[in-house]
Amino acid sequence: MNFFGFGPSADLDIILDSQETRKTAELRTEDGKKLSHILYYDGEDLTGKLHLHLKKPGSRLEHLGIKIEVFGQIELYYDRGNFHTFLQLSRELARPGDLLQHSTYNFSFPKVEKPYESYTGANVKLRYFLRATVVRRLATDIVKEREFVVHTLSSYPPHEVGLANSSIKMEVGIEDSLHIEFEYNKSKYHLKDVIVGKIYFLLVRVKIRHMELGIIKRETTGAGQNTFNENENIVKYEIMDGSPVKGESIPIRLFLGAYDELTTTMKDVNKRFSVRYYLNLVLVDEEERRYFKQQEIILWRKGDKTRKPFQTQLQQQYKQMQNPNVKLETGDGEAGWTPVPPSVIPTIVVSDVGNGKENTKPESEVNEEEERKEVDSPTPQKGVEVGEEEEEEET
Structure with missing residues (x-):
């Protein structure tokens, strides 16, 4: 005011x-x-x-x-x-x-x-x-x-999977009661990625009611005595309902793109705070006891895919070779395909030797006529020669 x-x-x-x-x-x-x-x-x-x-x-x-x-x-x-x-x-x-x-x-x-x-x-x-x-x-x-x-954009090339983005595989359990093996395909995922894995039960002597997979965000701020940790459950996804048996394998497929609350992993940002993410596997038995195992993963942001001009040109040339009667038109960086008008289609001169006339027809019509002639022409029967049939008709 x-x-x-x-x-x-x-x-x-x-x-x-x-x-x-x-x-x-x-x-x-x-x-x-x-x-x-x-x-x-x-x-x-x-x-x-x-x-x-x-x-x-x-x-x-x-x-x-x-x-x-x-x-x-x-x-x-x-x-x-x-x-x-x-x-x-x-x-x-x-x-x-x-x-x-x-x-x-x-x-x-x-x-x-x-x-x-x-x-x-x-x-x-x-x-x-x-x-x-x-x-x-x-x-x-x-x-x-x-x-x-x-x-901020990051990159973890697929050819470096063996070093920079190895899979997660671990065996955990309780002695003489529960022994499971879980495996995730990667340890680093971009925000639109898919977590693929499996849970294999080696020993089951506990009555399991259900199993769920979650993603926990752990935010750490401050330093020393002024350090504060805040855990937040971002994802809770049920992957099994009922008691498993020994030797059973449960597949995992979790799409990260469905959760907007996820951010990138941040470690020691300006020495003020950190944000980390953990995959949390939880098993709940019939007595409401919870067995869980956490494994840290790294989330990163992937840039939008941009098609390289050279690759685009090769694709256009390949399509042109597959269909020569189609003309390529490009606009705003995208390829568009439009039929070629009849006036542009190459013509082939067909000469009629008997009448001494020459007919000019489009290549497509010529091909159709040749196919029609092949279909309409009679086929000789097996074991009978054409020359013999003609002699029999004359006699």
Whole structure:
């Protein structure tokens, strides 16, 4: 509110370039709601415009400078008000002076390093935002913030499965009561991946009621005596109902893409917090006793697939060879197939020797006529020669 003329006399609006066409991502707030923000990656430019609108046209706005800043901050909930800043860039948009009309300022932050992924957890929050400030002398500064989301991309090539992404295999159990062997195909999964595995029962002397597989997120904040651990069950998936027998094998197939709450694994982010994930296998017997085994996995974010131009060209050439009567048309980087008009189809000259005439017909019609002739022509019977049949008819 504007008390005695000392309130904000102008509105600020931060417009990012290509914000209408750029990808967006949802980020959870502290109260559990999800808000959509523009998505950026590490090393991308931050460019846009700052619009300053005077509330009273024709009035004068005196200021001591206009600037815009980029921030990357970590806030621990047990230490409210203290922000740990790991990224801060500033640009001066206008020097001290007076504004008499609406103004627009361009800003650019080239190749901004964004080392961590945006995250909101139970005890910590990591956020990126732009802050525009109009510094004033006798009144409160006019401030406008615009938050955006950052995703970090990783890669674990399939040819390195033997070293970097080996399978998980382990035998666990209780002596003379329960002995099981579980196996998961990988130890590192991207957020749209599928967990494939199996549970093999080597010894069963306990009456099992059901078995479930879960994913636990463990968030660790602080250090030393101020360390806080928060566990959250993200996934709980029942994979067996009933008592198993010795030698039985239970398959596992869990699709991670169905759970939006999953984030990437974060280890020692700016020495402030960590986020780890564990596969939790739980067996419950008829007396409500629970047997469980946890195994840590790594979750990572995979970039969108982009088809290489060379591969696209090879595929187009292959399709053209398979169907020469189809013309390839490309637009916006995608291949489109449209039939060739009859005028473009190559023609073949067919000469009729008996009549001394030449007929010009499309290749497709010629092929159809040849096939029709082959079907209509009589086939000789087995054991009878054509020449003998003609002689018998003449006699």
